[in-house]
Amino acid sequence: MEYLAYLERLRRFSPLATVHEYARVKENGREYPLLCLTTPGRRELVVTAGFHGEEPAGPLTVARHFGELAEAARAKDVALRLFPCVNPSGFEGGHRYNASGEQPNNDFLRYEVRPGVFADEVHVGEPFHAWHPRHEAPKETRALHQELARHPAPAGALDLHQDAWVKAQCFYAYHFGEPRPYRELVKRSVAHAKVAVHLSVHNQLRTDRWGLIVHHDGSNSDWFHRRGVRHVAVLETSTRTPLERCHAINLTWLLGFIDLVAAS
Numbered sequence: 079m080e081y082l083a084y085l086e087r088l089r090r091f092s093p094l095a096t097v098h099e100y101a102r103v104k105e106n107g108r109e110y111p112l113l114c115l116t117t118p119g120r121r122e123l124v125v126t127a128g129f130h131g132e133e134p135a136g137p138l139t140v141a142r143h144f145g146e147l148a149e150a151a152r153a154k155d156v157a158l159r160l161f162p163c164v165n166p167s168g169f170e171g172g173h174r175y176n177a178s179g180e181q182p183n184n185d186f187l188r189y190e191v192r193p194g195v196f197a198d199e200v201h202v203g204e205p206f207h208a209w210h211p212r213h214e215a216p217k218e219t220r221a222l223h224q225e226l227a228r229h230p231a232p233a234g235a236l237d238l239h240q241d242a243w244v245k246a247q248c249f250y251a252y253h254f255g256e257p258r259p260y261r262e263l264v265k266r267s268v269a270h271a272k273v274a275v276h277l278s279v280h281n282q283l284r285t286d287r288w289g290l291i292v293h294h295d296g297s298n299s300d301w302f303h304r305r306g307v308r309h310v311a312v313l314e315t316s317t318r319t320p321l322e323r324c325h326a327i328n329l330t331w332l333l334g335f336i337d338l339v340a341a342s
């Protein structure tokens with residue numbers, strides 16, 4: 079989809095939200111404005127979508143259902159800070175990384191596993207010496223990181239992705255902290271697609287019997303977790319899943335996160 083046409087769809091929500099340009103990136107010899115939509119409220123939910131260009135469902139769900147999300151958030155006094163399309167040149171071209179081939183995803187923090195020894199990831203429960211915000215990331219990541227760092231940590235953060243490798247129509251989620259609320263969201267989503275249980279998703283990691291997995295990968299979600307954000311998840315629908323079903327699953331989790339943040 080043409081990014082400019084997509085931006086027009088987002089700008090139509092300006093009666094419901096403050097639509098602001100937090101940065102511009104230059105790719106394909108053009109400038110791509112990066113937009114953020116915010117609404118006021120007592121506690122904040124950050125939503126990110128479109129880190130990977132071949133995963134279009136998240137950006138499209140948000141553009142289609144923003145009115146409903148804004149209304150649900152307003153009714154529950156939840157503020158939204160929504161980044162609908164983090165990697166616009168990837169989105170437009172349908173390719174994973176940006177047009178320069180940079181990988182805007184897992185570059186928000188680095189682990190110092192022992193003093194002076196750094197790693198991009200740690201295992202669940204693995205002790206480490208410290209973590210540090212990372213600033214030498216691709217331009218889209220830096221722009222988002224800088225914008226997020228200007229604000230206090232939110233009460234919740236949901237990142238919408240898709241899995242382009244798994245062959246089935248299904249979904250699963252990464253999460254941090256207490257799994258119960260995410261099990262509930264999985265239950266509410268099974269009407270729309272199968273849960274990917276015991277699925278190998280990353281190196282040796284597998285989803286559990288609920289289709290949930292914990293992974294400290296240095297992503298923005300991991301960074302939120304390390305900053306003490308209570309509700310953090312990364313939802314993955316497979317790209318084989320029909321878009322309408324992806325929308326339904328994404329919407330279930332978005333509305334569920336509004337409820338979680340309202341109750342926190």
Ligand SMILES: [Zn+2]
Binds near residue numbers: 129130133239240
């Ligand atoms: Zn992804």
